[in-house]
Amino acid sequence: MKRLKLLVTLAKKGAIGEKVKITLRELADELGISPQSVLRLLDEMEKEGLVSKEVLGRKTYVEIDHEGLAFLESLCDAISEALYNGVIIGEVISGIGEGAYYVKQYAHLIREYLGFDPYLGTLNIRVLFPKTVFDALCGVRPVVLPGFTKDGRTFGDVKAYRIRINDIEGAIVVPSRTVHPPRIAEIIAPVYLREALNLKDGSRITLRVVKG
Structure with missing residues (x-):
């Protein structure tokens, strides 16, 4: 569930098609977890091909990768099918x-x-x-x-x-x-x-x- 919330939060911040600057503290506050947990989630999701991140000095840039976008699209389709059934x-x-x-x-x-x-x-x-x-x-x-x-x-x-x-x-x-x-x-x-x-x-x- 936290991975899904993180993907949706990143999508809202514009991390589709380009890397956007994020702060671990801001994401942590939005997700209700610690910055360390956010970093761990990002590392795990990067290994799974859901996101890619780049750290430049003290700045972190994140983009949702193809697998992450495909997951969000499939979820959106499933929700639409369940809700909008005529x-x-x-x-x-x-x-x-x-x-x-x-x-x-x-x-x-x-x-x-x-x-x-x-x-x-x-x-x-x-x-x-x-x-x-x-x-x-x-x-x-x-x-x-x-x-x-x-x-x-x-x-x-x-x-x-x-x-x-x-x-x-x-x-x-x-x-x-x-x-x-x-x-x-x-x-x-x-x-x-x-x-x-x-x-x-x-x-x-x-x-x-x-x-x-």
Whole structure:
């Protein structure tokens, strides 16, 4: 665990791609161990190819080596796989009142590409986990509702990501020109979700992204 904390601390200090000056006392304070223990850890990690260090006079320079970077990357991948597994937790918020209009315009495409007749409105949630809605959707292939022109007005492509809320199917929709920040998810479904799930502003809700 201390090796991992030391690697992460060095990465935060910029010891990737170049050697950075460190002080044993500073690292010791951050890790909660003695400077002697920090030096011993650095020596052990250098022998294992995790870091390389150079001592010039009273100054010590350290860089994370290839093995150390590979270890951090594999750990990051494992954590991402465990955490970002298609689950989104959020709280219901009010939208800006334009959802019904746009769902009506795209209703024929939603029916054709997603297979359901949408309720004329959207449910907006503020994403609490993960950090943004895109973290949960990363690696998931969307269904693209193609743009079209109607009455002289152009409607752009919309990316739709299939989800389930309890036993209700639906989709997170991301317009090509979205006005929502990345922590807001806009959801369409074949039913009025607020009524079907007894939701109100502030209600917690869990979405599961349908993959494949």
